[in-house]
Amino acid sequence: xxxxxxxxxxxxxxxxxxxxxxxALLGLIARYPLGAAGAFVVLxxxxxxxxxxxxxxxxxxxxxxxxxxxxxxxxxxxxxxxFGRDILSRIIHGARTALFVGxxxxxxxxxxxxxxxxxxxYFGGWFDLIIQRVMDVFMAFPLIILALAVVAVLGPxxxxxxxxxxxxxIPQCARVVRSSALAIREMPYVDAARACxxxxxxxxxxxxxxxxxxxxxIMITAFVGQAILLEAVLAFLGLGVQxxxxxxxxxxxxxxxxxxxxxxxxxxxxxxAISLAxxxxxxxxxxxxxxxxxxxxxQ
Amino acid sequence: xxxxxxxxxxxPGAASKVRKGEVLLQVKGxxxxxxxxxxxxxxxxxxxxxxxxxxSFDIRKGETLGLVGESGCGKTTTGRCILQLERPTEGEIVFxxxxxVDLDARALRPLRRKIQVIFQDPYSSLxxxxxxxxxVAEPMYVHGxxxxxxxxxxxxxxxxxxxxxxxxxxxxxxxxxxxGQRQRVGIARALSLNPEFIVCDEAVSALDVSIQAQVINLLxxxxxxxxxxxxxxxxxxxxxxxxxxxxxxxxxGKIVELAECDELYDNPLHPYTRALLAAVPVPDPEIEAxxxxxxxxxxxxxxxxxxxGCVFHPRCPxxxxxxxxxxxxxxxxxxGHWVACTEV
Numbered sequence: 088x089x090x091x092x093x094x095x096x097x098x099x100x101x102x103x104x105x106x107x108x109x110x111a112l113l114g115l116i117a118r119y120p121l122g123a124a125g126a127f128v129v130l131x132x133x134x135x136x137x138x139x140x141x142x143x144x145x146x147x148x149x150x151x152x153x154x155x156x157x158x159x160x161x162x163x164x165x166x167x168x169x170f171g172r173d174i175l176s177r178i179i180h181g182a183r184t185a186l187f188v189g190x191x192x193x194x195x196x197x198x199x200x201x202x203x204x205x206x207x208x209y210f211g212g213w214f215d216l217i218i219q220r221v222m223d224v225f226m227a228f229p230l231i232i233l234a235l236a237v238v239a240v241l242g243p244x245x246x247x248x249x250x251x252x253x254x255x256x257i258p259q260c261a262r263v264v265r266s267s268a269l270a271i272r273e274m275p276y277v278d279a280a281r282a283c284x285x286x287x288x289x290x291x292x293x294x295x296x297x298x299x300x301x302x303x304x305i306m307i308t309a310f311v312g313q314a315i316l317l318e319a320v321l322a323f324l325g326l327g328v329q330x331x332x333x334x335x336x337x338x339x340x341x342x343x344x345x346x347x348x349x350x351x352x353x354x355x356x357x358x359x360a361i362s363l364a365x366x367x368x369x370x371x372x373x374x375x376x377x378x379x380x381x382x383x384x385x386q
Numbered sequence: 387x388x389x390x391x392x393x394x395x396x397x398p399g400a401a402s403k404v405r406k407g408e409v410l411l412q413v414k415g416x417x418x419x420x421x422x423x424x425x426x427x428x429x430x431x432x433x434x435x436x437x438x439x440x441x442s443f444d445i446r447k448g449e450t451l452g453l454v455g456e457s458g459c460g461k462t463t464t465g466r467c468i469l470q471l472e473r474p475t476e477g478e479i480v481f482x483x484x485x486x487v488d489l490d491a492r493a494l495r496p497l498r499r500k501i502q503v504i505f506q507d508p509y510s511s512l513x514x515x516x517x518x519x520x521x522v523a524e525p526m527y528v529h530g531x532x533x534x535x536x537x538x539x540x541x542x543x544x545x546x547x548x549x550x551x552x553x554x555x556x557x558x559x560x561x562x563x564x565x566g567q568r569q570r571v572g573i574a575r576a577l578s579l580n581p582e583f584i585v586c587d588e589a590v591s592a593l594d595v596s597i598q599a600q601v602i603n604l605l606x607x608x609x610x611x612x613x614x615x616x617x618x619x620x621x622x623x624x625x626x627x628x629x630x631x632x633x634x635x636x637x638x639g640k641i642v643e644l645a646e647c648d649e650l651y652d653n654p655l656h657p658y659t660r661a662l663l664a665a666v667p668v669p670d671p672e673i674e675a676x677x678x679x680x681x682x683x684x685x686x687x688x689x690x691x692x693x694x695g696c697v698f699h700p701r702c703p704x705x706x707x708x709x710x711x712x713x714x715x716x717x718x719x720x721x722g723h724w725v726a727c728t729e730v
Contacts, residue, residue, distance in 0.1 A: 275511035279575065282469045283525040284498035293524075297515035 115378060122374020128367025136183040143176035147333040156350045166352040169341065174352065178360050180333035185364060186311075188245065188318040192252040193310035199253070200260025201303050205295050207261065208268035209287070219265070222258035230255045234317055238326040248327045252314045260306045267299045274298075301379050308372030312365040319361050335361050410583060410615050411445045411468065416477035418463050422690065433690045437463040439639035440477070442716075445583070450609065450616040452630035452647070454623060454662070458686065460639040461619045465585040468617065469503050470494055481583070499529055502576035506588035508568035512560040518571045519556025522546070525578050545574040548611075550604055566597035573604065583615045590625060602629055623666050627651055632722075635659045638697040639689055641716065645723040655725045657702050658682070696727070704729040 116123040135142060144164075145151075151171035159166040165174040207218040225233065237251035271277060272295065280290045315335075321327030322336025330337060335357040342354030418438040421431040438460040445451045453461045466472045468479055470486055479486045481497060489497070505511035512521055522542045525531075532538040543553035549570040560568055569589070576584055586605065590598040602625060608614055620626050626633055627647055634644040635658065643656040654660045661682040668674040684701045687693055693700050699709035706729060716724040 275505040275507060276513045278466075278469075278471050279503060279505065279511060279572075280513075281471055282498060282501070282503045283528065283575075283579065284495040285524075285528055289528065293516075294513050298513070300515075 119374035119378060121370050122378070125367045125370025125372075125374060128363055129371050132182050132186060132364055132367070135179045136186045139180045139183050143173075143179045145173035145176045147172060147177040147180040148331045156346075156353075158350070159352050165356045166350070168338070168353045169346065169350075174338070174356050177333040177338055178335065178356060181335045181338065181357065181360065182364075184245070184328055184332065184334045185315045185318060185361075188249055188252065189311040189314040189368075192249050192256065192314040192318075193307050195249075196253040196256025196314075197260045197303055197307045197310055199257040200262075200306070201264050201296065201299070203257065204261040204264030205268045205291055205299060208265045208272055209291055209295060211272075215265075218261070222261050225255065225258040226262070228255070230313070230317065231320060234321060235324070235326065238321060243326055243329060245328055248318060248321055251321065252317050256306075256310050256314075260303070260310070263302050263306060264299050267302050268295055271295050271298045301376055304379060305372050305376045308368050308375060312368035312372075315364050315368070316361060407447050409444045410447045410449075410481070411617075412478070412480040413444075413464070413468070414442050414478040414480065416441050416464065416467055416479065417475045418460070418467055418472060419475045436639050436689050436692060438467065438474075439689075439692070441636070441639070441641045442477075443634055443641065443644060445615055445617060447582075447615055448609070448613055449632065450618050450630045452626035452633040453617060453619045453636060454621060454626055454633060455636035456621065456662075456686065458689065459636045460689075461636050462587055464636075465503070465587045465617060465619050469501060469585055470498070499525075499579040500582045501585070502579060502581040502583070503585045503587060504569075504572050504576050504589040507592050508565045508572060509560075509592075511572050512568055512575075514560055516559075517556065518558055518560060518563065518568075519546075521560075521571060522556075522574045522578050525575065529579060531579065542574075542578075545577055546570075548577070548608070549574040550600070565593055566600065569593060569597075569601055570604070573601075573608070577608065577612070580612075581614070583617070586616055586618045586620075588619055588621070591620065591622065598625065605629065623651075623663065635662065638687065638692055640697055640726065641724075642698065642726045643724065644716065645720075649720070649723055653723075655719060655723070655730045656698075656727050657704050657730075658698050698727075 149172060151167070154163065154167045154171040155169060157163050157167040157171075163173050163175070165178065167173055168177070203218055203222075207215045228236070233255045234251040237254055238247055241247040241250060277290060277294055280294050285294075318327055318334070319336030319339065322334045323340045325340070328334040328337060338357035339354050339361070342350070342357065346353045416438055417436070417440050419434040419436050422433040422435060423429045424432050441460075441464065443451065453464060455461050463472065467474045468481075468486075470479075474487055477487070481501065484497065486494065486497065512518065516524075519539070519542050522545055523532075523538050526538055526541065527533075532541050539556075542556055546553045546556060551567060551570050551574065555563065555567065560571070563571070569592075573589075589605070590601050593601060605616070606629065609616065616629075618626065618630055630647050632644065632646050633650045634641050635650070635656065636642070637658050643650065643654065643659045650659065651663065654663050664679070665681065668677060682701045687697070687700065693710075695711045696702070696705070696709045696714050699705040702709065704727070708728065712728065714726045714728050716726045718724050719730070
């Protein structure tokens with residue numbers, strides 16, 4: 088305070104005290120009850136996927152023909168399918184397939200879109216024009232048709248399914264991230280960074296990317312939900328994961344085609360699992376958006 | 387426009403407020419046209435927004451030059467051209483003997499250290515994801531001024547206290563601070579590179595009047611302490627009078643009058659400057675109510691299609707026929723007092 092004649096309220100000068108972690112977590116749950124419900128679904132899914140062998144009461148691929156079409160009951164909580172396989176065990180193992188495909192596809196797709204979107208907005212001009220027109224071409228295809236086309240070219244298999252799901256995600260995320268990044272690019276703090284002579288990489292990575300993290304993370308959570316759905320659709324159409332691997336789409340397929348009326352528990356429970364998973368990820372994503380905004384966090 | 391040598395020519399009788407000495411920054415015939423384009427792939431330019439249309443001025447070391455004018459007259463664009471945030475269409479910006487317009491990004495980097503900026507809006511001029519201490523430290527890190535992290539932190543705390551902020555605040559995010567505090571962080575960031583020249587782009591316009599006074603005093607103190615030179619862009623004429631040595635008045639991309647501060651306020655010559663000063667309200671409500679108000683008629687013309695001749699002629703009370711066709715040059719009517727008008 089040598090130069091200025093100004094004094095600031097001494098109370099305001101103390102360093103900000105930040106809330107300790109457990110209390111902060113409780114506070115978050117209280118503030119975002121729906122998000123907490125979504126997070127609970129997500130956590131249960133992750134738990135089921137990681138510890139599938141330990142939790143599942145039966146082997147998901149073990150045919151037991153003497154128990155075919157057993158309705159839900161004490162022995163088989165969710166019943167058995169046309170091969171006598173325990174549906175609960177298959178749903179628990181199916182979570183592993185769904186989450187693996189979902190997370191890998193969402194993270195790769197959203198990150199690719201993040202990089203392309205921010206770079207496109209920052210550099211502008213011809214670079215932006217070309218990137219955006221290429222993205223337009225991909226956006227012109229409906230999500231499922233594009234994924235189908237990719238699988239048709241590459242063939243079935245879990246790695247090809249991931250590629251097929253990732254490709255339509257990139258332009259979606261790039262578009263959303265670019266629109267945020269365009270606004271960020273005009274912010275005075277980006278001008279200040281340029282006036283300080285920072286490199287393009289530093290401005291993009293330190294000043295622009297952190298400020299588009301909110302749409303990026305929301306896109307990821309939305310993508311995980313969408314990817315789980317898409318993986319199920321591809322499996323349902325016979326283009327994704329192949330029997331006898333436990334996957335929700337496959338279970339729905341065999342159940343819905345033949346046994347929707349005679350043994351409704353076969354398609355209903357995997358269908359519920361898909362819906363619940365997508366719903367959970369979407370709720371979680373919405374709450375994450377609010378929680379990540381530093382302005383909202385500070386009340 | 388024969389303004390290149392204008393500042394040095396300031397007569398010996400000039401008031402003591404004007405600094406003499408070496409010219410730090412010279413703007414020569416600066417033009418910044420923004421194209422208005424049509425078409426997506428085959429772009430063609432259908433018109434040009436002449437944001438800045440051939441202006442020239444000098445700024446001497448230790449001086450504060452005020453740049454005033456109404457919204458859209460090109461004052462901010464002028465500042466952005468000097469900062470090399472925009473590449474000018476034409477003209478030269480000579481800083482420390484080098485024409486910034488000719489330099490590529492790499493050659494510009496060491497010079498960027500010397501020219502810094504303070505923005506109008508303290509809310510959007512700080513990266514919301516960085517702690518204020520990091521915002522001030524980052525330029526020093528990038529330019530290798532203070533490679534040692536502990537020393538850098540020390541220097542950040544020094545800069546904070548120089549700018550009237552508690553050093554404890556380095557740990558805060560911008561949104562945890564008040565507008566005045568943030569503006570001080572912006573000033574600390576500008577100072578972190580030991581600049582010689584600072585563009586203050588409406589640096590106090592977004593602040594409350596009481597905070598404005600504090601920040602203006604701070605800017606004055608810093609000028610004395612660090613020998614800074616300011617280009618002070620503003621629309622508040624009383625602030626400019628208090629802070630500046632010389633003032634340039636802009637209208638529609640051109641400088642219409644340039645003079646020492648007191649000379650300009652006491653003896654405005656250009657009809658636009660007169661109208662501008664007449665519009666400043668008098669603090670006494672009784673006098674203000676009785677006083678005769680002379681407003682300029684009409685609207686500001688579009689910079690896409692500015693009037694021929696003198697850009698002010700459609701609204702000018704003194705306009706004669708020749709104003710429609712003749713573009714008036716800046717003339718030195720008194721020592722150091724330049725006016726772009728043929729009728730005064």
